Amino acid sequence: MEYVTKVGENAEVLLAGKLAFDKANVLMDELRSLENKGVKSIDFFCKDLEYISSAGIRAIIFAKQKIDRNVEMILRLHNVKPEVFEVFSMSGIEQYLEFID
Numbered sequence: 470m471e472y473v474t475k476v477g478e479n480a481e482v483l484l485a486g487k488l489a490f491d492k493a494n495v496l497m498d499e500l501r502s503l504e505n506k507g508v509k510s511i512d513f514f515c516k517d518l519e520y521i522s523s524a525g526i527r528a529i530i531f532a533k534q535k536i537d538r539n540v541e542m543i544l545r546l547h548n549v550k551p552e553v554f555e556v557f558s559m560s561g562i563e564q565y566l567e568f569i570d
Contacts, residue, residue, distance in 0.1 A: 473499045478509045485517035488525035497528045503536050510543035511536075518549070521556050533565060545569055 472495070475481040480503055488496065503511075511532055533542050545567045549557070557563040 471499065472496050473503070476503065476506065476508065478507060480508050480511045482511060482513045484513055484515050484521075485519075487520040487522075488518060488528075489520065489522040490524045493522065493524035493528045496525070497531060500528060500532050500536065503532075505537055508536055508542075509540050510545065513544065513546045514548065515546050515550070515553065516548040518553055521553050523560070526556065526560055526562065529566070530562065543567065 472482045472484065473480055474483055482496070482499075484496075486492070513529070529544065533544055536542055544565075546557075547569045549568055554563070554568065557566065
């Protein structure tokens with residue numbers, strides 16, 4: 470796997486560079502592999518994430534809504550750069566995510 474580095478009740482995802490359409494599709498496929506596997510939270514480590522497109526945001530929303538519909542999924546985004554946070558803010562979904570410095 471390219472992004473998901475650990476799976477249990479918690480999954481860890483390392484994001485770096487530019488998360489645009491092509492990489493977002495890879496991320497989405499990996500997140501789909503977590504469906505109904507007992508994952509209750511996902512930590513996205515974003516220290517090296519420079520850019521996120523709407524496709525990248527869609528992958529993160531997928532994680533929140535679809536991995537396990539019977540669980541209130543907790544998503545934590547660590548060390549998000551201000552320019553990346555601005556994209557989340559403009560999309561209006563930052564209130565549904567937990568941002569940790």
